[in-house]
Amino acid sequence: MLALLANAAGRALAERGEPPADPMVVSAEFLRAPAVGPALLRADIRKIGRRATVVAVGLEQRGRSCVEGRVTVGRLPVRPPVWTDAPALPAEPPQGAIPLTGETSEGVFNLASGCDVRIDPATAGYLSGRTGDPPRLRLWARPRDGEPDPLFALLACDINPPVVFNLGRFGWAPTAQLTALVRTRPCPGWLRVHVEARSVQEGWFDSDAVVVDAQGRIVCQARQLALSPSPSG
8 A cells, every 4th residue: 555655646746747756755544444446546745845745645445534644755865875784684585485375474465466475484483383483574575577666665565464473463463554764776686574573562563674675775664553463362
């Protein structure tokens, strides 16, 4: 849904005659879960700036607001970072990495037709019945057709199963708020995703994701607050 909001913002600016720009920040409040199917996106340009332009975007379905967000667009950096602390992950999925499907996520994985996503079983203890592993996962993702772009980087920052699965908390984990930063345009190849929680408390948990491209550059960072399923059993 972040990618949908960002795409709608770009289209609204193009219709106004503004030059092409990339999403740099997408922040969204999730009011209710939309169903799979048609949705209406409304974009309202809030500010045209020299370095950053802000567009408010809402996603509606059947006359009800489902997602309300703001998209900041501009020119993504192209030079190497002055300093970075990217997580150390192999550039490609290791041998034994498991394809993400409905059986390894929280339900039917509708993105599987367009995305190839692999999960590191060493970080996904829930897949083998363990419930005491840290709420931390490592994944690799790429489009099945073409190469990753900034919109796919936004998708990758929330493509993982809920990290609380490792704590034996299975089920739907709806996001309340999510903010993602796109840092640069990804290069061709796999995107590596490191995601973890810092605190699980009274039915809520946070989830921080860092997405790294094939050249080892951070291309997206995201933080969200979500509701945690109850412990199994």
